[in-house]
Amino acid sequence: MTDIARLKTDYPWIETPLIVGAPMRLIALADLATEISRAGGIGFIGAGTDVSNLASHLQAAQQLLQNQNTTLPTREGMLPIGVGFINWGVALSETIPIIERYRPAAAWFFAPSSIASLMEWTEKSRNASPETKIWVQIGSVREAVDALNARPDVLVVQGTDAGGHGLVQGASIVSLVPEVDDAVRGIARAAGFEAPVILAAGGIVEGRSAAAALALGASGVVLGTRFLAAKEANIAKGYQDEVVRVNDGGQTTVRTKVYDDLRGTTGWAQTHNARGIINRSFKDALKGLDEAENKRLYEQDMRKGDAGWGAEARMTTYAGAGVGLVRAIAGAGPIVRDVRSQAVKVLEKFTRAAASGKL
């Protein structure tokens, strides 16, 4: 079975090329996740490091999907969305009963404290809900090879353009996807198991980058930053306006630990930081402003509402390097359909070129 056929079997409601909504913590909740799946993508709820509200988010998602006139086809009555976890920060024992009860189509694991922990999460999830597919996010060839110990169904290969958290040190999907693909296929073939399906994340915001990811060897793409500008995102208007305003993301975003420090997001390993839009907090930190004072100023801006975001303001605005191509707020459904049809147009352009010998 091809990887595309596997995806269509495992998530029967999808259309291809597959567009996935990243499990952005606090931002990707029931509204966004269900809209993405309803448009033929796979939406994720971002549980992150806290599962205390996860059951109610999944309940809400269930309800939203029942309210629709059309029912999405799923395997064995699975919930046609996924849930994303930042594994080092979540209690496995609190999570498993929720997975067992709501049976999401996919559980996305990221940044486990060890490979042993990743294997435990995988085993217990599969025991609790055998049809829930295991997705593992990795940022290097080494991480991909290590993750194979858990026999994931999907590897999400994250490149350095990605917004939010990822490896401090890395490569873009241009280098990473083909090398990971070769490495995991080689190992899987030698060991006689089925290689995971590869999806690409990091810098993909529209049809051209989605088509590029497929050319690199991915079987589908994950978008985060683009969905920050979705109507259904659980996001402040000030944050969303910044995402639409900012251009030239390579220059106006940065990978740093400064924002985590200011927000008191502790617990991330030294190996990880996060990409966000450069603002006054970052510029002050760079100039050597005392961290306590920078934090005080940050907390002051937290009380300003939407005016707390901006190049000269201080609220954290995680976004990827592709942010310059996010130009308008739109519904998540139209975003999924647009990216999918634009990607197909790009690929069909090559079809025409090949037909006329002009590739």
Next chain:
Amino acid sequence: MTDIARLKTDYPWIETPLIVGAPMRLIALADLATEISRAGGIGFIGAGTDVSNLASHLQAAQQLLQNQNTTLPTREGMLPIGVGFINWGVALSETIPIIERYRPAAAWFFAPSSIASLMEWTEKSRNASPETKIWVQIGSVREAVDALNARPDVLVVQGTDAGGHGLVQGASIVSLVPEVDDAVRGIARAAGFEAPVILAAGGIVEGRSAAAALALGASGVVLGTRFLAAKEANIAKGYQDEVVRVNDGGQTTVRTKVYDDLRGTTGWAQTHNARGIINRSFKDALKGLDEAENKRLYEQDMRKGDAGWGAEARMTTYAGAGVGLVRAIAGAGPIVRDVRSQAVKVLEKFTRAAASGKL
């Protein structure tokens, strides 16, 4: 005229998709440049910051091309290779007579001290050799827009996976190529001039990444790291062996100023650094080893020949994040033909998928 048609008119010997050899300083000389062009690519001599030997390299290239049985078709008897300059470091007055005499098909400008300087270089080159096309390398949307003042024929859009020198802060070609493409086309259309042809550089080492770059909107691709492993590269065996040995380039290479400092390569602006394979020098610098001592140890390794390169050695080994996909030393001609045919295969796969409704 399409951009592909423009390329075929301006460089009549090429085959598409266009594969270009980056003008790697000290490494890309007459042997490498002519082999790349002979295989239907565009080879470049890397003059870098020093033109004192450029005339003899161009003389050698002329000779090599005359020695071949077949003559490459060029416009008006131009030399069917290009020359790359690191503009802040080169005397314009010494360069122009060489361009006038040897008439390379392209002059590649990178890191000029100002836009005024870029415009002066462009104007004087065009006066000296009207058919020499002007290529400008940029690493951000802002740099691309600024470069339009010189009305370049080609923009080389360099992403962060690239080896050697580039912007400290940036995005991969995934984000950068589409945003630059939109920006320069918008400006060119509004102002009524022809937008430059866009080529992508940074992380492209083989067919999948070459195809991805075309999907992103580039009309051709530039490879540097892959040609480090070309038989015709002017490179030490120790360096070349490292390029073939190293995997997982996102983890084993790093963008840093450490190597320039050790080598005494001064003059680069704070905006630029370079990606190289992590070695003992870098690890020692990270640990806080005194720079003078690190330099002394570096100079000691310079006397070790090929043993001076390696993960525990100290010779600088500039390479891109795609280095893990460079797996063997091969002739430059076979490399060009392989990457081109592999890229076509990737694109034809989509042609078949589109034909069967399975994109």
